Every structure is written in C-alpha cells, then in structure tokens.
Amino acid sequence: MxxxxxxxxxxxxxxxxxxxxxxxxxxxxxxxxxxxxxxxxxxxxxxxxxxxxxxxxxxxxxxxxxxxxxxxxxxxxxxxxxxxxxxxxxxxxxxxxxxxxxxxxxxxxxxxxxxxxxxxxxxxxxxxxxxxxxxxVPNLVPKHKLxxxxxxxxxxxxxxxxxxxxxxxxxxxxxxxxxxxxxxxxxxxxxxxxxxxxxxxxxxxxxxxxxxxxxxxxxxxxxxxESLWRAIWSGWHYAVSTPLVRGLLLGMLGAFAAGGAVVGVARPFVETLGAGNAGFGLVFGAVFVGMAAGMFLGPRVLADFDRRRLFGLGIAFAGVSLIVIGLVPEFVLATLLAGFVGCGAGIAWVIGLTLIGSEVDDEIRGRTFAFLHATARIVLLGSVAVAPLIAAAIGQRQFVLSDLRYDFHGTAGVLLVSGVVSLVIAFVSYRNLVGDSETTLWQEIVKVFVPAADRKKGAPEQFPGTFIALEGGEGAGKSTQARQLAIWLREEGFDVVTTREPGATKVGLRLRAMLLDQGQVGVSPRAESLLYAADRAEHISTVIQPALRRGAIVISDRYVDSTLAYQGAGRQLDTEGITEINDWATHGIMPDLTVLLDIPAGAGMERHGRPADRMESEPTEFHDRVRQAFLGLAAQAPDRYLVMDARESADDITRAIQRRVRPLLPDPVPQSAEAITGTMPVIKDVQG
Missing domain, CATH: 1.20.1250.20 (MFS general substrate transporter like domains)
Structure with missing residues (x-):
C-alpha cells in the first residue's frame, strides 16, 4: 500500500x-x-x-x-x-x-x-x-511494503x-x-x-x-x-541546477534550521522568562506538536491552496512567529508561538516531501532524498548547537527610552535573526517554485477563503446520491474492482450505476475513438485535454447528475484526476488550466470517494492481455509521471482518497474498499432500491 x-x-x-x-x-x-x-x-x-x-x-x-x-x-x-x-x-x-x-x-x-x-x-x-x-527491516517485511x-x-x-x-x-x-x-x-x-x-x-x-x-x-x-558527504555532494550538484528542487530543499532545510534554533536556545531563553525545566519541556514539545499539526492538518484544512505557494507561506509563517517570540519576551506567548514555528515547518516539510516524490524523476529521486535526509540532520542539530553560541556572543543588552526599559538577551537575538533568515528563505523558495504564475497570491487567497457563492454565481449542487471514482495507471484492475463493488452494493439493495470515461455516452463513444484508437491521427496535448473535458461534460449531464439526483450510487472508472495525471503530468501541461476547464465542465461535482489503485508502470503493463491503445503505448517515462501525479493528488486530499497497492490480492483490495465505502452509504437503504438492479452494465476498463 x-x-x-x-x-x-x-x-x-x-x-x-x-x-x-x-x-x-x-x-x-x-x-x-x-x-x-x-x-x-x-x-x-x-x-x-x-x-x-x-x-x-x-x-x-x-x-x-x-x-x-x-x-x-x-x-x-x-x-x-x-x-x-x-x-x-x-x-x-x-x-x-x-x-x-x-x-x-x-x-x-x-x-x-x-x-x-x-x-x-x-x-x-x-x-x-x-x-x-x-x-x-527488508528481512522482516515484503518488498512491496518496504x-x-x-x-x-x-x-x-x-x-x-x-x-x-x-x-x-x-x-x-x-x-x-x-x-x-x-x-x-x-x-x-x-x-x-x-x-x-x-x-x-x-x-x-x-x-x-x-x-x-x-x-x-x-x-x-x-x-x-554511500558516505554522508558523498550523498550531500551528489545531491547538491543536482539541486543547484534545478529550480524546483533548489526551492524545495532550500525551504525544507530552512524550516529545520528555524525549529533547531528554537530548541537550541529554549533552555537559556526560558530562564530569562523565569521558567525552569517544566517551561523548557513545554517550549520543546510545542515545536514538535506544532510540526505534527502542520504535517497532518495543514494540507487538509488548506486543501484547495496551491501546494507550491503554501510551501513558501508555511516557512514565512514560521519566520514571523520567531520574530515575535524574540521581540515579546513572555512565556505563555513564546510557547504558543513555538507551536506556530513547528506548524509552519511541518507544513513545509510534508508538502516538500510530496512534491519531491511526485515531481522529481524516478531515476534521480533517490539521491535527492539521500541529500535531503543527510543534510537535514546536520542542519537540525547544527542549528541547535550553534544557536547558544550566537546567543552568548550577542550577550545581554538593556535599552532605556524615557521611563521605559527593555531588556534584550542574546537568546532573543538568535530568534530574531532566525526569523529574518526564514523570511528570506521563504521568499527565495517561493520565487523558485511559483515563478511567474498567471494567478496572483491574492487571487489564490480569495479562492480558498472566500465562499464560492460570493465569488461566482451558484455553488456545486448537492445530491442525495453517492459518487465513487476509481483511478490508477495501466493494468491496475479498476474494472475488476468497479464490478465487485457494484455487485456488493446491489446485493445490499442499492441503486447502482457503473460507468466509465471516456465513452459512456453516444458522444463519448465518438470522442473515445478519436482519443484512444491507434489508427486515428494524433491530436495536440491541449486539444486532447479539451476533448476529455468535452466527454466529461456530456457524461456529467446525461449520466452522473441524473443518477445522483435520484439517490443512486455512481461508480465511475476514471474521472477528473485521470486528466490531471495523464494530460497534466504525462503531457506536462499546466494543471491549473486543466482544473479550471474541468471544474466548468463538471459543474464542480467531485467524487465523495476516489479509490486509487497504485501500481508501478512496468508491472501494470505486464498485466495487459489485449493490444495497447494510443495512451497505453506511451513510453515508461510517461506512465511514471502519471503514477507520481496520482500519488501527489492523493497526498493533497487524503480524506477523499483511499490508496491501495494494486499488487495486493484482488480479494483483499475488494474488502478494503468495502470497509471504506460502508460509512458513505445511506442508512437505512432507500425503500425503492429493493426493486432496482442498476441502469448500466459494468463497462470494460478504459486506460488500464
């Protein structure tokens, strides 16, 4: 898995x-x-x-x-x-x-x-x-669980x-x-x-x-x-020449340095605030509790925020918190802000790992991670070690202005310097990752925090039905699992509609032939994306929306995420543009659950027992990018995704899907469902 x-x-x-x-x-x-x-x-x-x-x-x-x-x-x-x-x-x-x-x-x-x-x-x-x-560890677990x-x-x-x-x-x-x-x-x-x-x-x-x-x-x-220094050198040589990796690694290491600075001066700092061992433990723990909260809650609470922007903003948030800690010497506030430092660092860390895993090519991903983990250890413990020495060099200062007296300690100076450095790192990382994006930061904030009803007319329609999509690469077994899920739900008494993309409608069948048949003349990547969006618009209008409105359970073999993976990552197109087009084509309708059947490209292609279509005939590098894109999408929306290793036994996968689907089902079963057997047959797999 x-x-x-x-x-x-x-x-x-x-x-x-x-x-x-x-x-x-x-x-x-x-x-x-x-x-x-x-x-x-x-x-x-x-x-x-x-x-x-x-x-x-x-x-x-x-x-x-x-x-x-x-x-x-x-x-x-x-x-x-x-x-x-x-x-x-x-x-x-x-x-x-x-x-x-x-x-x-x-x-x-x-x-x-x-x-x-x-x-x-x-x-x-x-x-x-x-x-x-x-x-x-490799001697205790199967290879696919390593x-x-x-x-x-x-x-x-x-x-x-x-x-x-x-x-x-x-x-x-x-x-x-x-x-x-x-x-x-x-x-x-x-x-x-x-x-x-x-x-x-x-x-x-x-x-x-x-x-x-x-x-x-x-x-x-x-x-x-490989020695520590060799891993660092080979990783550094690659990182400095790649803007994406350069921005990610600089930001992640900067986040670790900020957290290390807090830990390094925490013990002397709490002494200046009148706290002892208990206070030191609270500040130390606040950093890591905040880091855990940032890792798990940040990407979920801000699920609609662009990950590259959120990465830089997380580091900036940590930097501002450090500056406030240094300027306002108050223990309770310092403990709270130490948690904010950890939260910002945690957001940057988990997003950075996800982006490296999804956007760095497989053949260089290993050395990138080796460089990251080796350097992170040095940066974290190094900042913890150096911070007290810098504090000692700064010493204690007292500023008097009229009747006001401000005591400034070296530990506060370290926190101020760390905060300023974090802001600089956040800016550099942001510029490397975002570049000259057509969408401004303010537009991104409005999109995330302003209700959709206030931004545009209407909001996605709410349906009594349940929408489940199955995604994955070639040979992942989506058709098998869609069929098993439909059989189980019908036996439970539900109205079930099984469908697919592309080709679930009369218009879709023609578009499918244009998109997938080997004999057809190839289309440009942008035209290909628009054709998939056209198929999806017809699919939503004639199949999915009517079924959801009457309370049915819709099981679709592929949906929007396939276009983001195949055309976005595979064809290397702008995913923001693809998202906007598909959001308009689907009226903003998203699955209640997306089951991702993950499988390496080579293993998936070996399962095929039929001639490859135009999409399946793409080279392995294309399918590797598609796979990593799927995993990246799942990491950004973990509440909506169930990620399964497609190499597990089909029965185990079926049971896991049933366990995840059961809480989504209406209770009690609709009375009219007992006489319903479904309106569409299970359809063969489309792209895998």
Whole structure:
C-alpha cells in the first residue's frame, strides 16, 4: 500500500507483520530515549554550570548537541559497513544495553565532563544501531511494503519528540510539587533531569529485550553504503541546477534550521522568562506538536491552496512567529508561538516531501532524498548547537527610552535573526517554485477563503446520491474492482450505476475513438485535454447528475484526476488550466470517494492481455509521471482518497474498499432500491 505518510490504514497494514511490529516497538522506545536524553542532558548541562559565566553555560548546552552530531559526521560510513558484517541482533541488543548504562551513569557521576563523554559514547553506539536497524527491516517485511515500513519508521523517529517533551514536563512538574510539599526535601532542579535519564535507561533496556525475541538473519547482502558527504555532494550538484528542487530543499532545510534554533536556545531563553525545566519541556514539545499539526492538518484544512505557494507561506509563517517570540519576551506567548514555528515547518516539510516524490524523476529521486535526509540532520542539530553560541556572543543588552526599559538577551537575538533568515528563505523558495504564475497570491487567497457563492454565481449542487471514482495507471484492475463493488452494493439493495470515461455516452463513444484508437491521427496535448473535458461534460449531464439526483450510487472508472495525471503530468501541461476547464465542465461535482489503485508502470503493463491503445503505448517515462501525479493528488486530499497497492490480492483490495465505502452509504437503504438492479452494465476498463 502506498500513500501519504501517517495514513492510519497503511500503518495498521504494515504493523500486522509481527516481526516488524516488534522492531517498531523497539524503535519507538529507542527514539523516545534519544529525545528524552537530549532534553535531560541540555537541562542538566545548564544546571551543572549554573555557577559559571553565561558563556560557559552556553558552551556546555551547545556541546551536548555538537557531541550528538560529531559521531555521525566522522564515523557514519564505517557504521554502515560494520552493520553488514556482524550479527545484527547482537548489534541492536548490545547497542541498547550500552546506551542504557551510559545514560544511567550520568546522574550517578554528576560531573559535566563525564556528561559530555558519556553523551559522545552513547551517540557512537547509536551510530551502529541505526544502520543495523535499517538493514534488518527488508528481512522482516515484503518488498512491496518496504517503502511503507520506512515511512512509518521515519515518522516514529520524529513523532516521539513531543511524547518525550510531555514526559519531561510532567517529571519537572511532579519533582517541583514534591520538593515543595515534603518538608526537609532539597528541591534541586536537577532531580528532574536525573529521573529522566533513569527512565531513559530503562527504555533502552526494554528495547533490548524486545529485539532479543526477534529472529534476525546474522548477515545481509554486503554493501558499501554511500558516505554522508558523498550523498550531500551528489545531491547538491543536482539541486543547484534545478529550480524546483533548489526551492524545495532550500525551504525544507530552512524550516529545520528555524525549529533547531528554537530548541537550541529554549533552555537559556526560558530562564530569562523565569521558567525552569517544566517551561523548557513545554517550549520543546510545542515545536514538535506544532510540526505534527502542520504535517497532518495543514494540507487538509488548506486543501484547495496551491501546494507550491503554501510551501513558501508555511516557512514565512514560521519566520514571523520567531520574530515575535524574540521581540515579546513572555512565556505563555513564546510557547504558543513555538507551536506556530513547528506548524509552519511541518507544513513545509510534508508538502516538500510530496512534491519531491511526485515531481522529481524516478531515476534521480533517490539521491535527492539521500541529500535531503543527510543534510537535514546536520542542519537540525547544527542549528541547535550553534544557536547558544550566537546567543552568548550577542550577550545581554538593556535599552532605556524615557521611563521605559527593555531588556534584550542574546537568546532573543538568535530568534530574531532566525526569523529574518526564514523570511528570506521563504521568499527565495517561493520565487523558485511559483515563478511567474498567471494567478496572483491574492487571487489564490480569495479562492480558498472566500465562499464560492460570493465569488461566482451558484455553488456545486448537492445530491442525495453517492459518487465513487476509481483511478490508477495501466493494468491496475479498476474494472475488476468497479464490478465487485457494484455487485456488493446491489446485493445490499442499492441503486447502482457503473460507468466509465471516456465513452459512456453516444458522444463519448465518438470522442473515445478519436482519443484512444491507434489508427486515428494524433491530436495536440491541449486539444486532447479539451476533448476529455468535452466527454466529461456530456457524461456529467446525461449520466452522473441524473443518477445522483435520484439517490443512486455512481461508480465511475476514471474521472477528473485521470486528466490531471495523464494530460497534466504525462503531457506536462499546466494543471491549473486543466482544473479550471474541468471544474466548468463538471459543474464542480467531485467524487465523495476516489479509490486509487497504485501500481508501478512496468508491472501494470505486464498485466495487459489485449493490444495497447494510443495512451497505453506511451513510453515508461510517461506512465511514471502519471503514477507520481496520482500519488501527489492523493497526498493533497487524503480524506477523499483511499490508496491501495494494486499488487495486493484482488480479494483483499475488494474488502478494503468495502470497509471504506460502508460509512458513505445511506442508512437505512432507500425503500425503492429493493426493486432496482442498476441502469448500466459494468463497462470494460478504459486506460488500464
């Protein structure tokens, strides 16, 4: 199954694989421990150097992050090399045990030097743990679920950050309450960090026990992984020469840098606002909670907003929030705005991943992602490490104007600079992605936020019926699933109309011959798009609208999204123009549910048992672009889409579609439906 990250249906699918589920549990615990250790060590470093000069305290906090990053840069290639040559289960189990012991030793020793040494050693161990885990995943899940498993692993790695922040905040609150409630108990702030590190050690021990129960092959296929710097160099060489990728990567890395700046100065910053460990945990957690909200809610709430524009605006939103945090030193407002920073960064991150996945050619997509993930780690942790040093260099300033006094700290200066840099990055990314678009930003805002009834006469008609469309590439099996869905619904007593595009009407049959028959003279891409729109206008007027008005369930083999994919991405036409033409042709009628049967182009073409039509005869590169366009459309409207891997068994796909369709059905079944058997037969597949 393939689709947008975070789809619960996909997550449940891969987690049904018991060995992978155990490894995922171990990954969740280890990731929780990593984030909790970052919080605890940054806080403990600040506490252990509280009696030193501010510069020493800033260097101590920054050193924690630098030492987390250094092993990855220095020894990354060697860790991957060793992961292929030793027992992976022993590497995973031993790594978790060693990290647990190192983190527990830090509060026991209680010395800043050992804190830094143990932190460095723990990261060296983690360096071997990560490639061993990555090399193990392909042995635990089927090949066609590997991408899904990797997406879930990536989400888990970053998704445990707000959980760790919440846990740290709770510990700080409980520690403070108990210290003040129990007479004679020393209310040391570092108790919170101590407890957090003990819990951190326990999470690694539990992770080790879980992994020990797995049957993991001792060796894998020996490979020499690409070094961090080689991945960065090859990706950089491609990125700087491509405006789309240049704008995306610049924006995504800028978003990570903005979030890292907040995390890097959060601990000293909350001290200037009169908050302690609990405040630090809240600000840290707000960044990642906001990031999660931006990833999952932003593209859904702003579903009609152009994704390229929204990408740049998300970064700009984060930048403005950073500037306000720096100018208005108030804790509650700072926490709220830290969430806004994360929200803007999350919107940019998820849209960037979607655009890279849908618009970057397959043969260069791998190195683009390799460059992104390698550089993002350096940018994120690097900004966390450098931010305190810049704050120390700025120092504390006091401005007096008449009777007004304004205290300006170095941490606020870092946030101001980060906000300004984010705005510059947002502008550059926006220009690279949008270019000289015919639609202005104001027109886009009006389209999204002003009700359609206020912009033009009339709104899409509301129907008592239900509209379901099936989409996908060649050989995806849409006809089979349309037929099975229709049979099931008729057995349930519903009025069902099955139809297709093009060719569902008398006019459509003639247009179909012009569009698909090999013997016909080829038409230009724009004319082809207009012919599909003409077929669709007749289809809507004579078949779909009448059926929906009487309360029927309409199942269409292809609809508007096929034109956006085939003519928009395949023929490389302007999708905005195609959208406007089809919106006019269809009266704005959209499916209640679109089922996307996703299949690689090569695998789909192998299924064909009939001569290829004009569309099917296009080269593989054309069909690859079509597939990525479908996935991009699904990622932009996840509530309307059900994305299925067409290589799954037909019965499994049928059951999944039925589960998704059932909540859309009217209850009770219309009384007149018992005598209805449908008005149209199931029609053969059109383009796949």
């Amino acid at each position: 393939t689709g947008p990250l975070g789809d619960p249906t996909q997550a449940r699918s891969v987690l049904r694989i018991r060995p992978f589920r155990r490894l995922w549990i171990a990954l969740s615990l280890s990731s929780l421990g990593d984030w909790l250790s970052l919080l605890a060590l940054m806080s403990l470093a600040a506490i252990l150097t509280a009696d030193q000069r501010p510069l020493v305290q800033y260097f101590a906090v920054s050193g924690v992050v630098v030492l987390k990053l250094a092993p990855y840069i220095l020894f990354g290639p060697f860790a991957g090399w060793l992961a292929d040559r030793f027992d992976r289960r022993l590497i995973l189990v031993g790594g978790d045990v060693l990290r647990g012991l190192l983190y527990i030793s830090i509060p026991i020793v209680g010395d800043i030097l050992w804190l830094l040494i143990a932190n460095f050693l723990a990261e060296c161990v983690a360096l071997f743990w990560a490639p061993a885990k990555d090399a193990t 991408e899904q498993a990797n997406q879930l692993s990536l989400f888990t790695t970053y998704g445990t950050a707000p959980v760790a922040a919440a846990l740290f905040t709770v510990l700080a609150t409980i520690s403070s309450v108990v210290a003040h409630a129990v007479p004679g108990l020393d209310p040391q702030a570092m108790a919170t960090s101590d407890i957090a590190l003990y819990i951190n050690g326990v999470t690694f021990f539990v992770s080790a026990v879980v992994i020990w129960t797995l049957a993991i092959p001792k060796t894998g296929a020996p490979t020499q992984p």
